[in-house]
Amino acid sequence: MKFSFITLFPELIAPYFSDSILGRARTLGLLETNYLNIRDYALNPYKKVDSALIGGGAGMVILPNLLHRVLAEVKDSRILFMSPCGARFSQKDAKRLSKFKHISFVCARYEGFDERNIELDAHEVFSLGDFILTGGELAASAMADSIARYIKGVLGNQNSLEGESFENSLLEAPNFATRLDSSKDLESKKSLDLKFEADIFNKESVPLEYLKGNHAKIADLKLKLSVMKTAYFRPDLHQK
Numbered sequence: 001m002k003f004s005f006i007t008l009f010p011e012l013i014a015p016y017f018s019d020s021i022l023g024r025a026r027t028l029g030l031l032e033t034n035y036l037n038i039r040d041y042a043l044n045p046y047k048k049v050d051s052a053l054i055g056g057g058a059g060m061v062i063l064p065n066l067l068h069r070v071l072a073e074v075k076d077s078r079i080l081f082m083s084p085c086g087a088r089f090s091q092k093d094a095k096r097l098s099k100f101k102h103i104s105f106v107c108a109r110y111e112g113f114d115e116r117n118i119e120l121d122a123h124e125v126f127s128l129g130d131f132i133l134t135g136g137e138l139a140a141s142a143m144a145d146s147i148a149r150y151i152k153g154v155l156g157n158q159n160s161l162e163g164e165s166f167e168n169s170l171l172e173a174p175n176f177a178t179r180l181d182s183s184k185d186l187e188s189k190k191s192l193d194l195k196f197e198a199d200i201f202n203k204e205s206v207p208l209e210y211l212k213g214n215h216a217k218i219a220d221l222k223l224k225l226s227v228m229k230t231a232y233f234r235p236d237l238h239q240k
Contacts, residue, residue, distance in 0.1 A: 001030070001031055001032070001098070001100075001101065001102075001103070001147075001148065001151050002031075002032040002033075002034060002077070002101065002102040002103070003017075003031065003032070003033050003034065003035040003102075003103055003104075003105065003144050003148075004033075004035070004036060004074045004077060004102065004103070004104040004105070005033070005034070005035050005036070005104075005105050005107065005137075005144075006036045006038060006067075006070055006071065006104060006105065006106045006107060007035065007036075007037065007038065007105075007107040007135075007136070007140070008037065008038050008039055008049060008107075009109075009135065009137055010035035010036075010037055010107055010136075011108075012135075012137045012138075013033075013035065013107075013137050013140065013141050014033070014035065016141045016234065017031070017033050017144075021148075021153075021154060021156075022145065022148055022240075023148075025148060025151070025153070025154045028151075028153065030151055030154055031148055031151065031154065031179055036070055036073060037125070038062065038066065038067065038070055040064075040131060041066060041069050041070045042066055043066075043236065047065055048063075049062055049066060049111055050063065050109075051063050051114075053111065057111075058111070059110050059111030060110040060111060061110060061111050061112060061113060061114050061118075062108060062109070062110065062112075062113060062114065063114075064113075064114035064116050064117050065122070066195070067106070067113070067114075067117050068096070068120065068121060071104070071106070071117075071121045074102070074104040076102065077100075077102035077103055077104040078097065078100045078102065078103045078104065078123050078124070079104045079105045079106060079121060079122055079123045079124075080097075080103060080104065080105050080122070080123065080124050080125070080126055080140075080143070081108075081113065081117075081118055081121075081122040081124070081125045081126070081136075082104065082105060082106060082107050082108060082125075082126060082127070082136030082139045082140050082143075083108060083112055083113065083118070083125050083126075083127060083136070084112075084127050084130075084131075084132055085125060085127070086124075086125035086126040086127040087124070087126055087127065088126075088127055088128070088129060088130075089126045089127065089128060089139075089142075089143055089146075091146070093126070093143075094143070094146035094147045094149070094150060095117070095150050097147050098147050098148075098150035098151055099145065101233050103144075103147065105136070105140035105143065105144060106121075106122070107135055107136030107137045107139075107140050108135065108136050109134070109135045109136075110190070111229055114165055126139070126143060127139070128142060128143075169230075169237050170226045170229075170230045170237065171226060171229045171230045171234060171237070172226065172229075173221075173222035173225045173226040173229065173234060174225055189218060207221060207225070209221045
C-alpha cells in the first residue's frame with residue numbers, strides 16, 4: 001500500500017509514520033509513504049500558493065491550477081480530499097479503502113479548496129467530524145492510520161481487528177489487564193500494585209465470568225457488555 005500526502009507541511013505528517021506499528025510496516029515494505037509539497041510545484045517566482053476569494057470574504061484558498069498540477073502526479077491513485085464538507089469518515093470506509101494499492105490524501109489550509117478542484121480532482125471527500133481543524137494533515141494522518149491497520153501484516157496479530165469498536169455498529173467490549181505495574185524488589189501479593197490477579201483494582205472488580213476461563217461464556221458476556229456499552233456511550237450507534 002502506498003500513501004501520498006499532498007500538503008504544504010509534510011513535516012507535520014512524516015513523524016507519525018516513523019515509529020511504532022506504522023514505522024515497522026514501512027520497514028517491512030508493507031507501507032510506503034510519499035510527500036508532495038504543494039509549494040514545490042508553484043511556477044510564480046514568489047512560490048505563492050494561495051488566492052483571495054472571488055466575491056470577497058475572509059481567508060484564502062489554494063490556487064486551483066497549482067493543486068490540479070500537483071494531483072496530476074498521483075492521477076492513478078484514489079484521491080481523497082480532507083474537508084469539513086466531506087462525509088464523516090468511518091471504520092467501514094477504512095476497511096473499503098484498504099483494498100486500494102495507492103491512496104492520496106489532499107490536505108488544505110486557509111479556507112480550503114477552490115470548489116472546482118473538488119469537482120474535477122476528488123474521488124471522495126472526507127471529514128473527521130463536525131469541527132474545524134487548522135489544516136487537513138491531522139485528519140489525513142488519522143485516516144491513513146485507520147486504513148493501514150487493515151493491510152495484512154501491519155498488525156502483529158490480525159485477530160485484533162475482530163470485535164473492535166464500530167465493527168457491526170457496536171463498541172468493543174470492556175477490556176481488563178492481567179497485571180499491574182510493580183516493583184521486582186517488592187514481589188509480594190500483599191500489595192495490589194504487585195501481582196495482579198485480574199479481580200480487583202481500586203475497589204473496581206472484573207466481571208466474574210471473565211475469570212472462569214470458559215471462552216464461550218466469555219464471548220457471550222462480551223457481546224452483551226458491548227451492546228450495553230454502545231447504548232450508554234454511543235446511543236446513535238445503538239439505534240442502528
